[in-house]
Amino acid sequence: MSISGSDVDFISQVVRARSAIVLDRSKEYLIESRLVTLARERGDASVTELVAKLRQQPSGPLRDQVVEAMTTNETSFFRDAHPFKALSDEMLPQLLVQRGRERSLNIWCAACSSGQEPYTIAMLIQELIGADPSWRVRLVATDIDTKMLARTKEGIYNQFEVNRGLPARLLVRYFARHGMNYQIDGRLRAMVETKFLNLAESFPPMPACDVVFLRNVLIYFDVDTKRAILGQVKKVIKPDGYLFLGGAETTMNVDDAWERQTVGRATVYRPR
Template sequence: MKSVMAVSTTEFDYLRQLVYDYSCVVLYADKTYLAELHLQPIAESRGFASIGDLVSYLRNQTFGNLHIQVIEALVTNETSFFRDVYPFEALKCVVLPELIEKRAMQRSLNIWCAACSNGQEPYSIAMLIREHFPMLATWSVRLIASDFSTKVLARARKGCYNQMEIKRGLPQLLREKYFHKLNNNWQIKEEISQMVDFRQMNLVQSWSSLPEIDVIFLRNILIYFDIPTKKALLKKVRQQLRPDGFLFLGSGETTINLDESFERVQFDKSICYRLHNT
């Protein structure tokens, strides 16, 4: 049985700072197992005898591709199709019908999935639109999906998922309609993949490439940031979101005590946030 490469406290402190400096994601001191689990393959593939040797090398090199590879390996990419289901029900039953009515003259909508990981969230929204809002086929609908990791974006663009990923949240009817079997995996069909504009973007850097957004999915992201970064991101959301737009956060996240410009709105079992006085 292959032995696990250990990570010292000093080495992990360096890795935590590396991740924070690049992404503002906070790795807590008790998460050394993440480094041991995810960095051992990188160390071995690069010919290092230990993760410690990998860290020593990183310390003495100008920031580059290997640093980014290590950072991407340490940041969580948990996601699934129609995750938590209720935000998607709210999108279908309340949010999109309201926006379609309000945007009838412009006939355009902009939706953004921030930190989209392997693509299940934006593809879920694309399938929802295709299933329930056929009238939007003649509109200008921009479904933007971003992540700072080029590795997960490559997977997202490919749109190929294993059996376990497909079983997590994807109804069988949608699987049969919008995917086809590819060996032991499932490949999303082009009619859905072409609806999504995947782009590399670090949330703590400039958002200048984005248009004004009607619906922002910033779900299960704030939990990884410290309070100053949460406040900074919500300020940027406030500037990017249209005055009557909608913000979806994760079930364990809130704007309360972080940014008083937002009000909490509940639709059945789903909660979202809107700017005051909309």
């Protein structure tokens, strides 16, 4: 190890204070390897130098770079398949009837990473509603990581990323070649509104949501943070809305204000 124990503790503390991400001593290797990459990108001579700079300015822009370096951005199109099948076969058709009068839908994809999740939802909406101008669909994609938000906005994916989970017919229908990569259609990019939102803080004003995707992010937090986030989500979700969590996440024993339902082969949570 070229990083000292006290530097590991300091980094964990800074990252947790800003993002609520828990990095304990078992994550020493991850912390070090990500800081090595960041120090190299920034031109710092070593991780020790980078940490020393952070100690001098623990809440400046370097803090945000360190937090971004510590986030795990693993994602893919149609990740876990079942939630998206339930969304397109059950929830969206029902919501289109239930919201038929106001013709408006608000969907929030919290912790959107590089955008495959919001664009999966955008493709499903496009398949169902098509170009019907009478519907106003607001699809908000948020994350703490500004690099990921920039990637989401750009909507450019490499061959490996489009090979993971994206059906060939949707690749053909909604993407165009962009050099060696693929860029998602401008219509779908225009549907997705990207925004910085730190789940560990008070949420900024959000539209009342019909569906919230909060997947594969609660796992990084302690139980009190999970409870606080679920409490805030409860305030922005409509009383008949749907909340999707990741496969390893649940509201059980965290916040009993949610009722677990099975829709098809997906698990979804509804406000009680």
